[in-house]
Amino acid sequence: MSKKHNLIRNFSIIAHIDHGKSTLADxxxxxxxxxxxxxxxxxxxxxxxxxxxxxITIKAHAxxxxxxxxxxxxxxxxxxxxxxxxxxxxxxxxxxxCEGAILVVDASQGIEAQTLSNLYLAxxxxxxxxxxxxxxxxxxxxxxxxxxxxxxxxxxxxxxxxRISAKSGINIQAVLDKIVDEIPPPEVNNDGPLQALIFDSVxxxxxxxxxxxxxxxxxxxxxxxxxxxxxxxxxxVTEVGTFSMQRDPKPELSAGMVGYVLAxxxxxxxxxxxxTVTLAQNPSPTALxxxxxxxxxxxxxxxPINPEDYKDLRDALEKLKLNDSAISWExxxxxxxxxxxxxxxxxxxxxxxxxxxxxxxxxxxxxxxVPNVEYHVYMNxxxxxxIESPSKLPDASRYDYIEEPYVKVQIFTPKxxxxxxxxxxxxxxxxxxxxxxxxENKVILKYEIPLAExxxxxxxxxxxxxxxxxxxxxxxxxxxxxxxxxxxILLNGDPVDAFSVIIHKDxxxxxxxxxxxxxxxxxxxxxxxxxxxxxxGGKIISRSTVKAVxxxxxxxxxxxxxxxxxxxxxxxxxxxKRMKNIGSVxxxxxxxxAVLSLSDxxxxxx
Amino acid sequence: xxxxxxxxxxxAKVCHYCDFSVLSAxxxxxxxxxxxxxxxxxxxxxxxxxxxxxxxTIYWGGGTPSILNTQQQNKVFDILKKQGIYxxxxxxxxMEVNPESCFEDRIENAIQHGVNRFSLGIQTFHxxxxxxxxxxxxxxxxxxxxxxxxxxxxxxxSISGDLMFxxxxxxxxxxxxxxxxxxxxNVDHISFYGLNIAPMTVLGKRIExxxxxxxxxxxxxxxxxxxxxxxxxxxxxxxxxxxxxxEKQSLHNxxxxxxxxxxxxxxxxxxxxxxxxxxAPEKFAPWRQWVLEGCPESSLSLDPIGKEERLIEKxxxxxxxxxxxxxxxxxxxxxxxxxxxxxxWENQKMLVRVGDHVHLHGRGWVYMDSIIQDFLR
Numbered sequence: 001m002s003k004k005h006n007l008i009r010n011f012s013i014i015a016h017i018d019h020g021k022s023t024l025a026d027x028x029x030x031x032x033x034x035x036x037x038x039x040x041x042x043x044x045x046x047x048x049x050x051x052x053x054x055x056i057t058i059k060a061h062a063x064x065x066x067x068x069x070x071x072x073x074x075x076x077x078x079x080x081x082x083x084x085x086x087x088x089x090x091x092x093x094x095x096x097x098c099e100g101a102i103l104v105v106d107a108s109q110g111i112e113a114q115t116l117s118n119l120y121l122a123x124x125x126x127x128x129x130x131x132x133x134x135x136x137x138x139x140x141x142x143x144x145x146x147x148x149x150x151x152x153x154x155x156x157x158x159x160x161x162x163r164i165s166a167k168s169g170i171n172i173q174a175v176l177d178k179i180v181d182e183i184p185p186p187e188v189n190n191d192g193p194l195q196a197l198i199f200d201s202v203x204x205x206x207x208x209x210x211x212x213x214x215x216x217x218x219x220x221x222x223x224x225x226x227x228x229x230x231x232x233x234x235x236x237v238t239e240v241g242t243f244s245m246q247r248d249p250k251p252e253l254s255a256g257m258v259g260y261v262l263a264x265x266x267x268x269x270x271x272x273x274x275x276t277v278t279l280a281q282n283p284s285p286t287a288l289x290x291x292x293x294x295x296x297x298x299x300x301x302x303x304p305i306n307p308e309d310y311k312d313l314r315d316a317l318e319k320l321k322l323n324d325s326a327i328s329w330e331x332x333x334x335x336x337x338x339x340x341x342x343x344x345x346x347x348x349x350x351x352x353x354x355x356x357x358x359x360x361x362x363x364x365x366x367x368x369x370v371p372n373v374e375y376h377v378y379m380n381x382x383x384x385x386x387i388e389s390p391s392k393l394p395d396a397s398r399y400d401y402i403e404e405p406y407v408k409v410q411i412f413t414p415k416x417x418x419x420x421x422x423x424x425x426x427x428x429x430x431x432x433x434x435x436x437x438x439x440e441n442k443v444i445l446k447y448e449i450p451l452a453e454x455x456x457x458x459x460x461x462x463x464x465x466x467x468x469x470x471x472x473x474x475x476x477x478x479x480x481x482x483x484x485x486x487x488x489i490l491l492n493g494d495p496v497d498a499f500s501v502i503i504h505k506d507x508x509x510x511x512x513x514x515x516x517x518x519x520x521x522x523x524x525x526x527x528x529x530x531x532x533x534x535x536x537g538g539k540i541i542s543r544s545t546v547k548a549v550x551x552x553x554x555x556x557x558x559x560x561x562x563x564x565x566x567x568x569x570x571x572x573x574x575x576x577k578r579m580k581n582i583g584s585v586x587x588x589x590x591x592x593x594a595v596l597s598l599s600d601x602x603x604x605x606x
Numbered sequence: 607x608x609x610x611x612x613x614x615x616x617x618a619k620v621c622h623y624c625d626f627s628v629l630s631a632x633x634x635x636x637x638x639x640x641x642x643x644x645x646x647x648x649x650x651x652x653x654x655x656x657x658x659x660x661x662x663t664i665y666w667g668g669g670t671p672s673i674l675n676t677q678q679q680n681k682v683f684d685i686l687k688k689q690g691i692y693x694x695x696x697x698x699x700x701m702e703v704n705p706e707s708c709f710e711d712r713i714e715n716a717i718q719h720g721v722n723r724f725s726l727g728i729q730t731f732h733x734x735x736x737x738x739x740x741x742x743x744x745x746x747x748x749x750x751x752x753x754x755x756x757x758x759x760x761x762x763x764s765i766s767g768d769l770m771f772x773x774x775x776x777x778x779x780x781x782x783x784x785x786x787x788x789x790x791x792n793v794d795h796i797s798f799y800g801l802n803i804a805p806m807t808v809l810g811k812r813i814e815x816x817x818x819x820x821x822x823x824x825x826x827x828x829x830x831x832x833x834x835x836x837x838x839x840x841x842x843x844x845x846x847x848x849x850x851x852x853e854k855q856s857l858h859n860x861x862x863x864x865x866x867x868x869x870x871x872x873x874x875x876x877x878x879x880x881x882x883x884x885x886a887p888e889k890f891a892p893w894r895q896w897v898l899e900g901c902p903e904s905s906l907s908l909d910p911i912g913k914e915e916r917l918i919e920k921x922x923x924x925x926x927x928x929x930x931x932x933x934x935x936x937x938x939x940x941x942x943x944x945x946x947x948x949x950x951w952e953n954q955k956m957l958v959r960v961g962d963h964v965h966l967h968g969r970g971w972v973y974m975d976s977i978i979q980d981f982l983r
Contacts, residue, residue, distance in 0.1 A: 549973075557863075
């Protein structure tokens with residue numbers, strides 16, 4: 001028997017990056033007294049150090065708030081979501097656990113790239129959408145105008161859109177009331193067999209895997225035996241509960257509730273985000289729809305600096321996968337770097353985040369190689385292969401041509417930057433599709449651009465030429481044949497597979513020059529000259545040299561010098577830990593990502 | 607072993623390459639310095655009485671200790687004596703001398719008070735180079751000073767001639783002629799140092815501006831050439847920059863490299879007592895204040911030497927010496943022996959392994975710090 005759980009509301013907050021999601025979340029937590037005010041820190045929900053430092057939300061976070069109204073106490077389960085284009089999978093996962101979404105729009109910036117893409121995700125999930133205009137107290141705010149645009153987009157009465165300032169705490173109650181009044185309570189069925197959706201999970205070294213779940217049907221309490229429907233693994237439940245700021249144990253979770261389940265799960269591979277949890281005794285005949293698998297867009301090698309850390313790296317990746325289901329990997333061997341993994345990511349930011357989390361949370365020193373997209377190689381015999389790594393590209397005599405992935409790019413920009421945007425897109429081998437006006441000032445430019453071209457500095461350049469105003473959204477749109485070549489980088493004559501890239505022929509010389517100059521800066525002087533060369537099929541197209549160091553000795557060392565010099569040695573020792581020997585050449589960790597910091601206006605190498 | 611270091615921070619003129627705690631000061635400051643030194647030594651030797659009773663070597667360096675006249679010298683000797691340090695029980699008492707203040711009366715007076723080793727800062731026997739690095743003496747004065755010291759040779763006094771190389775404008779041949787010349791004098795100890803350019807010095811700034819230049823590529827031929835000449839002349843390299851006739855190695859310096867204890871006096875002088883290395887304020891005025899406050903321990907800069915620090919220093923300081931590093935030391939601390947690195951440097955003929963010992967070889971001395979790094983991983 002299905003009925004409505006009248007006092008529960010499950011919702012997400014969605015927005016373009018920087019429009020104020022996390023700040024609004026904080027204000028609502030404050031207003032509902034979920035956390036004592038002396039425990040408030042800014043952006044409470046961003047609990048990874050990385051999130052606070054970068055000021056972005058990477059992971060979805062869930063919290064349970066209690067909102068009192070005369071007619072009763074409402075339980076508001078809020079899921080904060082990331083705003084960056086790389087992380088829309090996080091958003092779509094969170095949305096599947098909700099009935100409604102608050103769409104936060106900056107009252108001066110208006111509709112932006114992720115405003116729309118997140119909105120479409122919410123509509124796909126049949127969510128009730130409540131638009132909110134934030135930052136109304138900023139000097140540039142134009143709430144009436146933006147309200148009209150947002151109203152038109154959603155078919156929502158512009159006068160009914162709450163105008164708030166999350167930062168100054170203006171009009172937050174209106175948002176809470178709208179959640180209660182407009183978002184439907186979850187439809188629940190407490191009697192059927194248990195169906196609970198795992199929407200996230202984290203690993204705790206004491207308690208095993210902590211699964212974040214939304215109960216769709218039935219109920220769950222400690223002592224029951226559960227079954228993961230995909231893996232078939234069974235576990236005894238030790239604790240269930242909801243989230244305030246910490247885990248808050250409860251005797252039971254019933255249909256409509258969002259919470260966690262602990263069952264001493266130590267085998268990480270038993271858990272898959274999107275799987276359905278049911279009871280072992282009375283299993284549900286069907287699983288919930290779950291999530292569609294996300295396809296990685298870019299690939300990069302991840303190698304331990306010390307070969308003996310290989311197993312640690314593997315363990316770390318598995319734990320990371322638990323709450324970052326978007327990452328995928330398989331073992332790979334590099335001549336230069338030894339045993340490691342080829343990992344797939346959703347975008348460059350995602351890659352950077354994974355890299356930093358491996359370093360910080362799991363303490364593994366790694367080298368990541370130049371990222372690349374997946375290429376389709378058409379062989380002479382008519383067959384075709386997919387390659388995720390330039391080193392897998394067969395000899396040029398064996399294949400006919402190569403195809404690379406393209407993306408449909410939508411650039412949102414104030415109209416005065418249209419010219420600059422077009423120049424940028426042309427430079428990135430983009431093909432113009434259309435241009436549309438959103439309003440009298442704002443334009444959407446549509447292009448088709450090779451994914452490889454937007455992977456590196458496209459977003460940064462877009463931001464810098466538009467003084468921060470332009471935004472970007474993209475989706476894959478198939479493969480195209482292009483004049484692509486493999487560029488090798490040689491150190492003292494030996495090609496280093498980790499540096500190889502597949503690149504458009506017209507751009508190869510410029511790229512090779514830039515990388516030779518950059519590596520010359522990054523590779524420290526050694527006891528011998530180090531020649532850095534860029535080569536296509538054995539033909540050298542660029543070179544630079546790191547001159548040999550002619551001495552490395554501190555001649556004088558008496559009483560007081562000992563402390564000073566030891567500290568210097570200790571510092572150098574730390575630096576050495578991040579060095580990799582490629583043949584006889586010592587290469588620092590950061591050199592493998594040198595390509596990411598190339599400036600486009602590089603001069604010739606030598 | 608326990609040693610004492612006394613730092614006299616004054617120089618007639620500060621050399622262009624010097625980043626040490628020195629100053630060119632009016633003479634009236636000398637008297638003040640001496641009375642402060644007296645207070646400091648009284649307090650510190652009371653705090654660490656073992657140094658008053660069992661010190662085996664003293665090194666009086668600077669700056670320029672020879673800048674003090676005999677009366678001023680005597681104040682230092684008096685303090686030592688009053689603190690119970692008897693020169694008859696010392697194995698070595700060294701004093702640094704600069705050519706321009708190497709006066710017979712001062713040398714004789716020092717010898718009478720127990721100094722038995724002089725270290726003469728010659729640097730080079732070429733006037734143009736001396737000028738370029740801002741030394742306050744010329745070649746003629748240096749040779750005269752050397753002759754003055756050599757007069758006392760027959761009294762069992764040791765003399766070290768100190769040279770520098772890789773100076774701006776110096777050619778391989780000019781340096782090697784310096785080495786040849788000094789080795790033909792009657793000295794029993796020689797040191798030569800490759801110039802280290804410190805950025806905040808006159809020379810460092812000149813080089814940064816591009817108005818002076820040091821050619822790093824001549825470092826190796828100068829060093830290896832100098833070593834070869836000295837070896838033929840009977841001087842044995844016992845540390846990267848120090849060479850001695852048999853039995854004439856500097857005991858005081860060896861104590862630094864062996865991890866022994868030392869107590870320093872004067873501005874910025876370092877001490878190593880127990881498991882802490884520390885030093886007093888480096889500039890004269892803060893040092894004066896520190897002494898007048900009773901040398902409070904709380905104002906010292908401390909460097910606690912734990913197990914790891916001690917091991918790093920052991921590895922590194924051992925590899926600086928000809929004796930090299932005893933790999934057993936690592937084993938005792940359960941540190942894996944870096945076999946791969948040893949093999950790598952052996953292949954390059956820069957390191958030699960004999961039984962449990964490894965020591966630098968050939969060009970290895972020029973890349974010493976890189977090799978040491980591999981032992982610290």
